[in-house]
Amino acid sequence: MRSYLLIAVSALVAMAAWAGLVFTGTMNGWTRTALAEPDDVNGFLQAAIEMIDADHRGNLGFALLENGEVVGEHYVSIGAPVDRDTGFQVASLSKWISAVGIMALVEDGRLDLDAPVSTYLQSWQLPGGEFDNDGVTIRRLLSHTAGLTDGLGYGGFAPGHEIQPLTESLTRASDASPGADGRVRVGLEPGEQFEYSGGGYSLLQLLIEDVMGEDFESYMQRTVFQPLGMENSTYLDAVSDNGNRATLYDVDGSEAVRYRFAGLAPTALNSSTADMVRFLQSNLENGTGNTARARILQPQTIGSMREPHASDFGLQIWGLGNILYAPNGHGDFIAGHDGSNDPAINSAVRYNPATGDGIVILETGNRFLATRIAGEWVFWQSHRLDVLSFAGDAGDMILTILAGIVLIGLITIAIAASLVWRRWRRRRRVAAV
The missing domain is CATH 1.10.287 (Helix Hairpins)
Incomplete structure (x- = not known):
């Protein structure tokens, strides 16, 4: 025996x-090979351009940064030309920029990260249920740990269809992506686990409007876009039509419908490659690179947004408003955010705070190309698989x-x-x- x-x-x-x-x-x-040798910036740049030229199906803007400065750009389109100032829908990448708007109010003392969000809401409140709504704090909304089970994902509203009012969307989003519950409510114990929630960021949008007494777009223009010189960035689709807006394409190269959204903060941002470079640079220390840059938040606040607040598969994956893609070997993380929406919108903006290196990719026509290339960049930077590539594998x-x-x-x-x-x-x- x-x-x-x-x-x-x-x-x-x-x-x-x-x-x-x-x-x-x-x-x-262990079974992967990086696109280029370590520190071979030109080698990675050329390899990424080859991937873009081989696999793009619509239009794309790409910028690579080293030590805080742009060292290469590439723009392709099957239709009207695109350039560094062309506006793209960036889907869930919107959340990171929206989170900076929230953190600016935290710095100003207008918001407390750990206070119940209900403290600040006037126009709408979370419905009662099994769990204590007071556990839903701004910190937990930013990190998708508030226990909300909406599962959103927003599909948006086609031209000619009325956009649902935000408070109605919070009650039940009529444009919820397939499979999403669509009701912003507390279905899990707040603070216990990671549960991705686009509805949580719609709630943060309403919070800003209730606290500041102005619409979300006006607040973000005044607080983030104008100070950084992001002249081609807006959450409003009508405003984005400035004569240099990227056509949306499906995976077969056909033109796609441009949808509009009630939830601006989680998914509606239109921005350009140049503006996303400016935003990325605002997250870097002024000592990184040669130029003193405009910033919205203090360095310690930016650093706090990269502190882990959520995990999955035993990996630290989420901070306050940004994804923690992989440890960078300096006690910190390569961070940023990706975005994806139907029919084939994909975006990725990521940076390494230790080196000032970064990558910006905005595209339509391929559901995963921006995320794939950004994943290759993380592996080249850190010799580790990023959390999105890991999830795919x-x-x-x-x-x-x-x-x-x-x-x-x-x-x-x-x-x-x-x-x-x-x-x-x-x-x-x-x-x-």
Whole structure:
């Protein structure tokens, strides 16, 4: 019996070791090769441009930064030309910029990150339920840990269709993406887990309007866009039509419908490559690079937004308004935000605070190209898989782990069967004597 117990324990240890090995190998990209050698900026730039030229299906703006300065740009389109000032819909990348607007009010003492959001709301309140709504704080809304279960994702409203009022959208969004509940309510214990919530950022939009007594667009123009010189950025679709706006394309190269949104803060931003570079640079220390730059927030506030507030798969994945893509090897994270929406909008803006390096990609026509290239940039910077690439590889990782566990199980069964067979033969020989 002790032999069988030893075999079973050994098998469990081997299974755990195999799972840990596969997880570590996936996270560290052991089977991947970076697009360029470390510090070969031109090599990465050229490799990224080759990926863009091979895989773009609509239009795209790309800028690469080293030490806070733009070292390369590339613009492509299957239709009207695009340039550094062309406006793109950036989908959920909007949340990071909106979070800066919230944090500006925190710095000014107008908001307390840890106060119940209901303290500030006048136009609408979270519905009652099983959980305590006072646990829904600004900090938790920014980090998707407030327990909201709306699952939004907004599909938007087509031209000719009336945009739903924001308070009605909070009650139940009529443009919820497929599979989303669409009701902004507390369905989980606040602070217990990460649960992505576009509705939480719509609630923050309403908070700004209630606290400041002005519409969200006006506040963001005055607080963020104008101080940074982001002249081609707006949350309003009508304003974005300034004569240099990117056509939206589907994956087959056909022109796509341009949707409008009630939830501006989570998904409605239109911005240009040049404006996103300015925004990225405002998150860098002035000592990074050669130019003193405009900033909205103090360095300590920007740093606090990169402090981990949510995890998944045992990985720190979210700060206050930005994604923590991977540790940067300097006690900090490569951070930023991506955006994706139907039919084929994809954006990515990421930066390494230790080096001042960064990447900006805005595009339509390919659902994942911006995220793929930005993921390659993170791997080139850190030699680690970023959290979005890791999530994409998780299915293959799990299958590999399961295949190894099955193999270990079969080997264990074979060893145990062999042991039984040998003992049975030994008993027969003894009986024969």
